[in-house]
Amino acid sequence: MQREEKQQEAILQAILNRVNDLKTAIQALITKLETEYETINWPTFLDNYAILSGHLTGLSKILQAEIAPQLRSLVVLPLQLGCKRDEQLAQMTEGRVPACTHDLVPDLLRTKPEPQAEQRLQQFNHKASTLNYDTAQKQVAQFTKVVSHVWEIISKERENWEGESMRASGIQPTHNMADTHALVTAVGTGKGLRLGMPAIVPGVGGPGMGPRVPTPQMGPSSQTMPKAPSTIKTNIKAANQIHPYQR
């Protein structure tokens, strides 16, 4: 029993530490916002949110961990509510909660979402479950389209902007998208390379390759076609005949 209590205390302490960390982080954020709002570097300020979310994740990890069920089985039972100022309580909460009053307790000891929020959630769930599959798919597709369109606009603007800022700072662009596409398509599909293909002049392609390309045989593909399968067939037959002798 004693061991359990000790364990519980340790967990509570850990949670308390995490909450305090979170609190200091929020405090720092607010102070910064209030005192340095004129000189603040906004990207660094946004990093503060990352710190906050880090603390929150840490906290929820402790609560989710295997040790937490012990806490879940404990009950907080409010015995008495009153409007009188409770010095001890005020001190514990750093002056934020001076008394255990009727309008504070429902919020502080809440374990479920607010009725209003719960109702809305139910409404949404209901709406989602009654939605037709096709309609949902259509809506998703539409949404994706809109998002990708917006993304396109933004990235285009960004490209322009980056290009401009590069020009402004005097750096010459070192690559060209159109050239990249031309090169990749040329190598991949032969775009721009096909002109005058049939005529391969021996010697230009190099003695290793050029003369071996039998230009006259190229001709229209229909002539070459029927010949091909027959060649393959004979080859296979020949191979089959050879095998039995080998083994």
Place this chain on the structure above:
Amino acid sequence: MSAANAAPITATDSLTQALKANIIPNQEYLLQGSVLDSAVEVLLHRLRGLCDNVDAGPETFDDQEVCFSLRDPNQQAAPLMLRVRKALDARDMPFQLRYIGQPDLGDKNRPTVVRSSLDIACSGMLIEFLNELGCRIEFEYSVKGYMFRKGRMKITVAKVFKISQSAMPPEPISQSYLVELSVLAPTGQDAIAEDMRAFADQLRPLVQLDKIDYKRLGHMPS
């Protein structure tokens, strides 16, 4: 001969076994980009600083590639494309026959294009053989440039030329060098793609190496 009788392991058997063990590097991870002629020296300089094989200056290559297609007699399926490559600067090297599959770009979380790729060294009879098989030449080009290595990664910076009809000097496709970063690996080694992305980031903003779908570009009116 007697050894072959005792253990009749054919080439097919060992190939199947290798396929099963997944040790054949048949996937190519690829990023592509380009650099303007004016900036290529800067890029080469940076690559010399980053790559492994630079003790004796950058390695050069000068290849000619011919792309063949083998059409289905019924004209149903898309033609099979085969590429033959020959080094023009090292004539004793074998021809390279290469099959490249459809590029798979995946979603935006995938760092590189992945396509299946099979390479094999062949003798000079290859072109004759392909012609006999019914393959026809689709297009050809020559590519001349530099090759770098960084671990398993291969980086090529090369100029692509049209093969000219007459004695005129070959005509470049554009005023840029094609830059390719690729790795050949067995199926499922996706970790290398992350390394490639990291390496590509080191070449920015000089070159922007990206996943490029030439199939989609081909239909664009550019």
